Amino acid sequence: xxxxxxxxxxxxxxxxxxxxxxxxxxxxxxxxxxxxxxxxxxxxxxxxxxxxxxxxxxxxxxxxxxxxxxxxxxxxxxxxxxxxxxxxxxxxxxxxxxxxxxxxxxxxxxxxxxxxxxxxxxxxxxxxxxxxxxxxxxxxxxxxxxxxxxxxxxxxxxxxxxxxxxxxxxxxxxxxxxxxxxxxxxxxxxxxxxxxxxxxxxxxxxxxxxxxxxxxxxxxxxxxxxxxxxxxxxxxxxxxxxxxxxxxxxxxxxxxxxxxxxxxxxxxxxxxxxxxxxxxxxxxxx
Amino acid sequence: xxxxxxxxxxxxxxxxxxxxxxxxxxxxxxxxxxxxxxxxxxxxxxxxxxxxxxxxxxxxxxxxxxxxxxxxxxxxxxxxxxxxxxxxxxxxxxxxxxxxxxxxxxxxxxxxxxxxxxxxxxxxxxxxx
Amino acid sequence: xxxxxxxxxxxxxxxxxxxxxxxxxxxxxxxxxxxxxxxxxxxxxxxxxxxxxxxxxxxxxxxxxxxxxxxxxxxxxxxxxxxxxxxxxxxxxxxxxxxxxxxxxxxxxxxxxxxxxxxxxxxxxxxxxxxxxxxxxxxxxxxxxxxxxxxxxxxxxxxxxxxxxxxxxxxxxxxxxxxxxxxxxxxxxxxxxxxxx
Numbered sequence: 001x002x003x004x005x006x007x008x009x010x011x012x013x014x015x016x017x018x019x020x021x022x023x024x025x026x027x028x029x030x031x032x033x034x035x036x037x038x039x040x041x042x043x044x045x046x047x048x049x050x051x052x053x054x055x056x057x058x059x060x061x062x063x064x065x066x067x068x069x070x071x072x073x074x075x076x077x078x079x080x081x082x083x084x085x086x087x088x089x090x091x092x093x094x095x096x097x098x099x100x101x102x103x104x105x106x107x108x109x110x111x112x113x114x115x116x117x118x119x120x121x122x123x124x125x126x127x128x129x130x131x132x133x134x135x136x137x138x139x140x141x142x143x144x145x146x147x148x149x150x151x152x153x154x155x156x157x158x159x160x161x162x163x164x165x166x167x168x169x170x171x172x173x174x175x176x177x178x179x180x181x182x183x184x185x186x187x188x189x190x191x192x193x194x195x196x197x198x199x200x201x202x203x204x205x206x207x208x209x210x211x212x213x214x215x216x217x218x219x220x221x222x223x224x225x226x227x228x229x230x231x232x233x234x235x236x237x238x239x240x241x242x243x244x245x246x247x248x249x250x251x252x253x254x255x256x257x258x259x260x261x262x263x264x265x266x267x268x269x270x271x272x273x274x275x276x277x278x279x280x281x282x283x284x285x286x
Numbered sequence: 287x288x289x290x291x292x293x294x295x296x297x298x299x300x301x302x303x304x305x306x307x308x309x310x311x312x313x314x315x316x317x318x319x320x321x322x323x324x325x326x327x328x329x330x331x332x333x334x335x336x337x338x339x340x341x342x343x344x345x346x347x348x349x350x351x352x353x354x355x356x357x358x359x360x361x362x363x364x365x366x367x368x369x370x371x372x373x374x375x376x377x378x379x380x381x382x383x384x385x386x387x388x389x390x391x392x393x394x395x396x397x398x399x400x401x402x403x404x405x406x407x408x409x410x411x412x413x414x415x
Numbered sequence: 416x417x418x419x420x421x422x423x424x425x426x427x428x429x430x431x432x433x434x435x436x437x438x439x440x441x442x443x444x445x446x447x448x449x450x451x452x453x454x455x456x457x458x459x460x461x462x463x464x465x466x467x468x469x470x471x472x473x474x475x476x477x478x479x480x481x482x483x484x485x486x487x488x489x490x491x492x493x494x495x496x497x498x499x500x501x502x503x504x505x506x507x508x509x510x511x512x513x514x515x516x517x518x519x520x521x522x523x524x525x526x527x528x529x530x531x532x533x534x535x536x537x538x539x540x541x542x543x544x545x546x547x548x549x550x551x552x553x554x555x556x557x558x559x560x561x562x563x564x565x566x567x568x569x570x571x572x573x574x575x576x577x578x579x580x581x582x583x584x585x586x587x588x589x590x591x592x593x594x595x596x597x598x599x600x601x602x603x604x605x606x607x608x609x610x611x612x
Binding site: 302304306348352 | 465494496497499500503504526527530531534558559562563565566569570590591592593595596599600
């Protein structure tokens with residue numbers, strides 16, 4: 001990496017602002033002047049890959065991209081999407097310290113609480129929830145927790161059921177937890193303990209199908225992180241309606257840290273907790 | 287004695303050029319400015335950051351200005367945030383609606399720069415009643 | 416709770432239920448049901464629950480078509496900003512089917528209707544939006560309607576608007592906000608044009 005000032009003849013000041021305003025309007029992700037190098041680098045990368053002549057062509061391509069098109073690829077570049085255990089664990093902390101206490105208030109011991117991870121990909125998220133609850137929720141024995149992991153990708157679901165992960169996926173786990181719940185399998189692989197694997201039920205679902213979604217509900221908590229941001233306006237609105245249908249009144253919805261309902265739907269109430277913003281379906285016990 | 291930090295103002299308006307214009311005026315006057323493009327984003331920001339004043343437009347997608355004001359009033363952490371409502375309509379029912387929703391003041395768009403400055407200064411430094 | 420069955424069993428009568436959760440389900444069940452258009456619309460005029468309103472709009476969008484768009488556009492005359500803005504967002508989702516309704520609104524005497532109509536064009540491709548923006552920028556007497564067009568132009572304006580924007584700038588030379596806004600719009604469009612050559 002050279003320290004001399006890199007020439008960027010293709011992205012002018014105006015282009016940068018035009019892109020930022022579009023991206024902000026579309027995703028809620030805001031870049032300031034300080035992110036100039038970071039943003040330009042990725043834009044130029046995509047411009048080169050898509051073979052466009054100039055920024056204007058690229059911008060047009062972006063604005064007209066359909067599902068799984070250029071906008072999705074660009075969002076991928078700007079958001080960290082690799083999945084690993086205890087990713088955004090502050091939300092699990094919120095679950096244990098704020099969401100569950102509210103949900104169990106007024107419910108008898110032994111009541112069933114249903115938690116959904118969608119998309120669950122290769123299982124890191126629902127298994128993380130299981131681990132976190134086992135390690136941190138003192139009332140785990142008093143209630144019946146049902147954990148469901150869903151994805152459209154059946155290969156990912158198969159991998160999730162198998163519960164074998166590379167070292168990279170465990171890097172955010174506290175050492176003692178990794179040691180207690182994983183056993184080595186070969187050079188770079190770890191097997192998740194059966195006791196944890198049995199906690200999660202995996203099932204395929206297409207988030208764009210409201211009837212399929214409704215069949216799996218109702219849930220008390222839904223983790224829907226880094227899925228909606230990729231949808232177009234109409235699909236996002238529809239999926240939010242499905243998620244709303246799948247939640248019990250008073251149930252909670254957690255989005256990814258760079259996502260916001262402000263670009264999606266007004267159906268949910270906004271709750272501010274020390275760990276961040278969580279969305280809630282209105283109704284239920286106040 | 288420390289110099290007090292400049293007041294922090296939240297602009298809630300779905301028009302980019304309006305947000306940029308107010309930012310231009312307010313930053314010139316030394317205020318710190320944040321933006322939101324509808325009531326939901328405004329509420330999310332107001333719940334996490336302590337603002338001294340909010341300038342909010344009525345017509346916005348997903349959560350309009352009045353719904354935003356009602357949401358502010360419902361939450362103890364934002365209940366007392368002074369709000370300046372802007373709208374293109376100047377009918378009596380809009381003024382009444384703004385007052386009912388808890389707005390502190392009301393301006394008709396396009397807002398002249400000096401009027402904005404005066405209202406902002408007055409709302410940030412309310413005279414004792 | 417068998418939500419999937421419930422969705423299919425509800426009738427328009429349930430739109431008037433005292434229970435908002437029931438009204439929500441009824442509105443959702445009628446998604447795409449063209450025969451229920453009139454009921455969905457009349458319920459919208461009465462509905463106080465914001466979420467039920469969202470479901471009603473959603474179901475009308477699923478029905479689609481220029482006739483439905485025109486009916487949704489009629490809600491723009493409401494005194495309730497939530498209903499007006501919900502109608503705008505719904506109209507955006509009608510895409511080009513909303514064009515006749517938008518054009519009718521742009522011919523209205525009430526400047527607020529024209530302003531709201533321009534907002535809908537933000538969802539259109541440039542080739543459809545630009546002629547409407549041009550019409551407003553060239554001829555509309557109201558500063559706020561023009562400002563709305565300028566804002567949409569910053570996003571999807573093309574070089575054919577440059578001359579008109581300059582004339583608009585002269586027309587509202589005494590309005591600093593308009594001068595500021597137009598300069599931004601022209602800057603954005605010029606930057607794009609420079610690369611296009």
